[in-house]
Amino acid sequence: xxxxxxxxxxxxxxxxxxxxxxxxxxxxxxxxxxxxxxxxxxxxxxxxxxxxxxxxxxxxxxxxxxxxxxxxxxxxxxxxxxxxxxxxxxxxxxxxxxxxxxxxxxxxxxxxx
Amino acid sequence: xxxxxxxxxxxxxxxxxxxxxxxxxxxxxxxxxxxxxxxxxxxxxxxxxxxxxxxxxxxxxxxxxxxxxxxxxxxxxxxxxxxxxxxxxxxxxxxxxxxxxxxxxxxxxxxxxxxx
Numbered sequence: 001x002x003x004x005x006x007x008x009x010x011x012x013x014x015x016x017x018x019x020x021x022x023x024x025x026x027x028x029x030x031x032x033x034x035x036x037x038x039x040x041x042x043x044x045x046x047x048x049x050x051x052x053x054x055x056x057x058x059x060x061x062x063x064x065x066x067x068x069x070x071x072x073x074x075x076x077x078x079x080x081x082x083x084x085x086x087x088x089x090x091x092x093x094x095x096x097x098x099x100x101x102x103x104x105x106x107x108x109x110x111x112x113x
Numbered sequence: 114x115x116x117x118x119x120x121x122x123x124x125x126x127x128x129x130x131x132x133x134x135x136x137x138x139x140x141x142x143x144x145x146x147x148x149x150x151x152x153x154x155x156x157x158x159x160x161x162x163x164x165x166x167x168x169x170x171x172x173x174x175x176x177x178x179x180x181x182x183x184x185x186x187x188x189x190x191x192x193x194x195x196x197x198x199x200x201x202x203x204x205x206x207x208x209x210x211x212x213x214x215x216x217x218x219x220x221x222x223x224x225x226x227x228x229x
Contacts, residue, residue, distance in 0.1 A: 031215055041152070041202055043219040056216055090158060094215065099146055099165070099208070102217060104158035 003027050004105035006091050012111045013081055021076045021108045023091030029103075030096055031055075032074035034066060037088040037107070049074055050096075081112045115140045117207050119220035126195050126227055134190040134223045136205030142166075145209040147181065147188045148217065153201040161203075164188065195227045 004025045013019055025032060033056075034046040047066040048056035054066070063079040078085060088107045094100040116139040126132045138147065149161040162172065164181050172179045176193045192199050205220040 033215070033217075035217075041222050043204065043206075043217075043222075045216050048215050050215075058216075088156065092158075096215075100215075101148065101160055101163050102215075103160060104150075106157045109156075 004091055004093055004103055006089075006105040006108050008108060009106060010109050010111075012113065014113055015081055015083060017081050018077070018079045019081060019110070020078070021089055021091075021110070023074045023076070023105055025072055025091075025093040025103075025105075027093055027103065029093040030071055031094045031100075032068065032071070033092040033094075033102060034074065034076050035090040035092060035104075037090060039087070043090070047074075047076075078110075081110075083112050086110055086112045115142075115145075115207050115209055115218045117205050117218050117220035119205055119223050121223045122221075123224040123226065126225070128196060128227055128229050129194050132192045132195050132199075132225060132227075134192075134203050134205075134225070136188045136190065136220060138186050138188065138205070138207045140207060140209045142209035142211050145207060148206040148208070149179070149188075149190050150204045150206065151201045152204065152222070153198075158204075161190075192225070195225075197227050197229055200225060200227045 007022045031050045033048045049068040052068045065077045068074045090107045091105040092102040094102045118137045145166045147164045151159045178191045180189045202222045204222045206217045
């Protein structure tokens with residue numbers, strides 16, 4: 001019954017590794033997002049996809065690459081992980097865009113050692 | 114550019130006290146949407162309310178109430194008779210039509226600590 005789910009919940013890895021975070025929503029929404037929450041709890045959007053098409057791409061390093069195989073899934077792949085990538089990553093979804101409520105997944109806590 | 118300011122970093126209250134969280138926003142849009150989210154210690158982000166810029170009616174939901182005032186660009190949130198379970202970080206957020214489509218601009222959050 002989980003509306004927006006993410007896996008894994010925790011991810012601990014070494015610098016330089018490549019990792020992926022998966023997100024799935026069963027709300028039938030057309031738009032999905034990735035947000036990053038830093039250690040001071042500040043939330044900032046990274047990417048947004050609408051019907052598998054990238055519509056928001058904030059100034060995020062090229063090491064981050066989102067992929068949307070279908071409108072219910074939005075994955076985040078991170079290459080060559082750095083210490084500064086340590087954060088909580090939230091996936092969210094909404095029916096469309098600006099006017100609609102975004103519902104968030106439980107978050108993935110990424111720790112880069 | 115859009116901006117959301119939550120000037121209160123942390124508010125500590127004793128159970129049953131009322132607590133008001135301030136949110137001030139800046140936007141050039143005439144149509145925009147304001148949101149409040151709660152982040153309890155468990156870490157998830159829980160949606161509380163959405164308000165569009167054309168609806169200035171205040172809203173009450175149980176112990177929660179919201180005061181939207183366009184004249185002062187504020188969207189404040191009050192918890193009445195606070196309980197320990199209200200302890201969380203509360204985020205105000207803004208989404209506007211002319212800015213990046215669907216992008217939520219969050220405030221820095223206000224940590225609410227309710228002690229028994």
